[in-house]
Amino acid sequence: MHALETAHSLGAQYADVRVVNHREESISVKDGIVEALDSSETEGVGVRVLVNGAWGFASSRELTNQAVDHITDQAVEIAHASGIVSGEKVDLGPKVTSQGTYHTPVEIDPFNVPLEDKLALLLKADAEMGTEKGVRTRRANATSLKEHKYFANSDGAFTEQTIIETGGGIGATAVGGSEIQARSYPNAFGRQQVTGGWEAMLSWDLPGNAQRIASEAVALLTADPCPSNITTSLILGGSQLALQVHESCGHPTELDRVYGSEAAYAGTSFLTTEKLDKFNYGSPAVNLTADSIRPLGLGTFGWDDEGVPAQSAPLVKDGLFVGYLMSRETASKLGRYSNGCMRASGWNRIPIIRMVNVSLEPGTWKFDDLIADTDDGIYMESNRSWSIDDKRYNFQFGTEIGYEIKNGKMGRLLRNCTYTGITPEFWNSCDAVCNADSWVMWGTPNCGKGQPAQIAHTGHGAAPARFRNVKVGVLK
Amino acid sequence: MIEEKEARKICEGVLARCKGNQAEVTLQSGEESLTRFANNIIHQNVAESDAQVTLRFFIDQQSGTASTNRTDKPGLDQLVERARNNAKTSPPDPNYPGLPEPAKYQRVAAWDSSTAGYSAEKRARAVGAVCQMAVEQGLNASGAFTTGSGALVVANSQGVFAYHSQTSADFQTVVMGEDSSGRAQASSWNADELDIEALGREAIDTTLKGRNPRKIEPGEYTVIFEHYVTEDLLSSLNFYGMGAQSLQEGRSWMVERIGKQVMSPSISIWDDGLDIKGAPLPFDYEGVPKQRVDIVKQGVVMGPVYDRYSGAKMGKPSTGHATPISFRGFGPIAMNLFMATGEMTVQDMIASTKRGLYINRFWYTRLVHPRDCVITGMTRDGVFMIEDGEVSFPVKNLRYTMPYVQALANVEAVGKSSHLLIGEFGGTGTRVPALKINAFNFTGSTV
Numbered sequence: 001m002h003a004l005e006t007a008h009s010l011g012a013q014y015a016d017v018r019v020v021n022h023r024e025e026s027i028s029v030k031d032g033i034v035e036a037l038d039s040s041e042t043e044g045v046g047v048r049v050l051v052n053g054a055w056g057f058a059s060s061r062e063l064t065n066q067a068v069d070h071i072t073d074q075a076v077e078i079a080h081a082s083g084i085v086s087g088e089k090v091d092l093g094p095k096v097t098s099q100g101t102y103h104t105p106v107e108i109d110p111f112n113v114p115l116e117d118k119l120a121l122l123l124k125a126d127a128e129m130g131t132e133k134g135v136r137t138r139r140a141n142a143t144s145l146k147e148h149k150y151f152a153n154s155d156g157a158f159t160e161q162t163i164i165e166t167g168g169g170i171g172a173t174a175v176g177g178s179e180i181q182a183r184s185y186p187n188a189f190g191r192q193q194v195t196g197g198w199e200a201m202l203s204w205d206l207p208g209n210a211q212r213i214a215s216e217a218v219a220l221l222t223a224d225p226c227p228s229n230i231t232t233s234l235i236l237g238g239s240q241l242a243l244q245v246h247e248s249c250g251h252p253t254e255l256d257r258v259y260g261s262e263a264a265y266a267g268t269s270f271l272t273t274e275k276l277d278k279f280n281y282g283s284p285a286v287n288l289t290a291d292s293i294r295p296l297g298l299g300t301f302g303w304d305d306e307g308v309p310a311q312s313a314p315l316v317k318d319g320l321f322v323g324y325l326m327s328r329e330t331a332s333k334l335g336r337y338s339n340g341c342m343r344a345s346g347w348n349r350i351p352i353i354r355m356v357n358v359s360l361e362p363g364t365w366k367f368d369d370l371i372a373d374t375d376d377g378i379y380m381e382s383n384r385s386w387s388i389d390d391k392r393y394n395f396q397f398g399t400e401i402g403y404e405i406k407n408g409k410m411g412r413l414l415r416n417c418t419y420t421g422i423t424p425e426f427w428n429s430c431d432a433v434c435n436a437d438s439w440v441m442w443g444t445p446n447c448g449k450g451q452p453a454q455i456a457h458t459g460h461g462a463a464p465a466r467f468r469n470v471k472v473g474v475l476k
Numbered sequence: 477m478i479e480e481k482e483a484r485k486i487c488e489g490v491l492a493r494c495k496g497n498q499a500e501v502t503l504q505s506g507e508e509s510l511t512r513f514a515n516n517i518i519h520q521n522v523a524e525s526d527a528q529v530t531l532r533f534f535i536d537q538q539s540g541t542a543s544t545n546r547t548d549k550p551g552l553d554q555l556v557e558r559a560r561n562n563a564k565t566s567p568p569d570p571n572y573p574g575l576p577e578p579a580k581y582q583r584v585a586a587w588d589s590s591t592a593g594y595s596a597e598k599r600a601r602a603v604g605a606v607c608q609m610a611v612e613q614g615l616n617a618s619g620a621f622t623t624g625s626g627a628l629v630v631a632n633s634q635g636v637f638a639y640h641s642q643t644s645a646d647f648q649t650v651v652m653g654e655d656s657s658g659r660a661q662a663s664s665w666n667a668d669e670l671d672i673e674a675l676g677r678e679a680i681d682t683t684l685k686g687r688n689p690r691k692i693e694p695g696e697y698t699v700i701f702e703h704y705v706t707e708d709l710l711s712s713l714n715f716y717g718m719g720a721q722s723l724q725e726g727r728s729w730m731v732e733r734i735g736k737q738v739m740s741p742s743i744s745i746w747d748d749g750l751d752i753k754g755a756p757l758p759f760d761y762e763g764v765p766k767q768r769v770d771i772v773k774q775g776v777v778m779g780p781v782y783d784r785y786s787g788a789k790m791g792k793p794s795t796g797h798a799t800p801i802s803f804r805g806f807g808p809i810a811m812n813l814f815m816a817t818g819e820m821t822v823q824d825m826i827a828s829t830k831r832g833l834y835i836n837r838f839w840y841t842r843l844v845h846p847r848d849c850v851i852t853g854m855t856r857d858g859v860f861m862i863e864d865g866e867v868s869f870p871v872k873n874l875r876y877t878m879p880y881v882q883a884l885a886n887v888e889a890v891g892k893s894s895h896l897l898i899g900e901f902g903g904t905g906t907r908v909p910a911l912k913i914n915a916f917n918f919t920g921s922t923v
Contacts, residue, residue, distance in 0.1 A: 059523070116565060
């Protein structure tokens, strides 16, 4: 409140302040040895002000009144500098006056689990992977995160939130001749992550899946390569589809990209505003939702970093593009209301539009029926490589593992699988999405955007889905 | 930023709390300000001040780490307690090589007072000049201008105390027209060395020349890469294989290639933490003095960079390339890379090309397969067809999929000037020239 009063006295017509304490514990085991056991803590305060319609922001690790006075002064001075090269005055739309507290629901607080128990679980998973001869490198890791945050703004909002996340995973890498192959579980890039407690880690049963993924890594060394440059039916597993949603739906629906705010860095978007409510983003089987309320999602919270309450909104309905991820400022420009997508990665960063939980809604197919219904195609799972252009149009992804599908049955194992496409063509070729039985809320704890760089944690619910006439096998 | 005297006091205070045990303290502090612009206006404008203390605590071969940005007494007490608890819980690591002993550190010039005190108004005026030039051409400028100052301290219980302060500045802009764009960037530890108006003109010029791009068929082309693309080649080869750990894990492109000629004889790559033409840092995050390391010499692969852990495994001394604790699992990497220059200007390269492509920048480049460092990505912000020694028309963006090792084997010519670019990852500096490369593989195009 001190910062808000100071900002007002210095001429700010709007101000908000966040005080954040962020704790993280990470454990990493490699080849039976504890590679890292780390506890980190960072805290500080960030003040954002709007002066004469231009933004300024300053932050400090010092939580004294003196430091807050200093950064509020600094933020106002920076806002005046922004005014030197300014355009239309910023309009934030209706006032946001949220009040309350939010706490991630957990059964087992991960910070109350003895370190010995966490290590024992990882070492057991590591040992299980070690039973498979031919594995060159084994990794197992666990992450626990707790962020406590106060938010207040000059409209009258005041909220307090505690977000808890639990993450973990295992990986096995096999090397033979000139080939190198890796398998991960439950998700690629080290770990699956959710908002929730240690119960999530236990549910993944890392030791119970360790031997399987180690065997798969070794088997991939001698598997047939993915057929080269052919067009076929593609069925994507849930975690790969989650990343596909993230890159080709989540990012292009960020309204700051559409308005050019990220043009120099993350890029823009092909989903320009004249397409809203008119453009067939996908087939009728495609329904995409942005929400910040679903259990386990890394985009689940009480309020965003502008104090807008958590909510759910469609982005694509029966294939039609109907919504964006928005802030107060961009929503106002579009003539809509913010759907609460402003998130900052820490006390020292401004909130920018980020994905919350952007999910592909479940369809009607049972997974086994979908395979049985496919005469000729490839099943791909677990991301290994991802690249997409600055408008989110042209993409190419690679997966850790693939299987040929022939006459309705999963066949031979395939290595070095890749596929490529153009976003709306790809989603319009989707003719089947699996049902809620195989729908999982996946976590992406490594989404980069903004300058200075910010890493966001986003959620993506997805079940396997089928896409027709996709180009696969682009390696060199 | 925490000055040397105060930094020493904090580090000694932490080490005193660890008495009887080996311990290592890293203190990173600094201020950074960034003015961001888009649609020819400043839309984000920020400043931050932070300091992070990281402690590695050892009980014989057991180790635990902790970090905090609280440097008051309770904050540091808790830091030591958390690191001690982590060490107690962690099983012994038989490969632990111990902490380094004190060494002599060469002080390198990387500090400019004017850069440290660069004001928001000064950044805004510079940005405003670029925006004005874009407006005059009916174009849309965006980008970021960053200035900052910081200090790194590494101290340990064996008597190591290493302190390095530096300033930094980076300007980058993307200018967009209706169907074209251009980009320019420069980095330095001295903000006054950045010719921001020239960078703006460069991006505007590329944008104007790029109007009405044509779609071409993907396939193999001779390419002339601006130094921005060379930086991507070098950074990818660095992250995916210049460190000893990646070699030990069998995922480096160097595997079975050390001592062999695998790149063009015109390619030489080295890391030199003391060279002020880059982003110098005289010691690494373990307090080991930086050694100059030849990584590729006239096309022959010489070997990786080491930290103490990966070096001990291979019977080699550290070359001073340990990363911060939070990235240590990734292994050592080169942090101040250089590529040798050649004889040709970009214009010479264009004039010598019968048919090929000039490419300003790569975008969203990702590893497809590690052993040959196969990378896929997109072109962005300026692609032009070259025919009969001249730029003939602008081209729509293309996707490529290409082994980077092979790309550097196919180098026909190297640019005569080099440029410094500072990456986002830990301030890694890369000074690189333009390149002319034959048979570069494009696998797709935009609609």
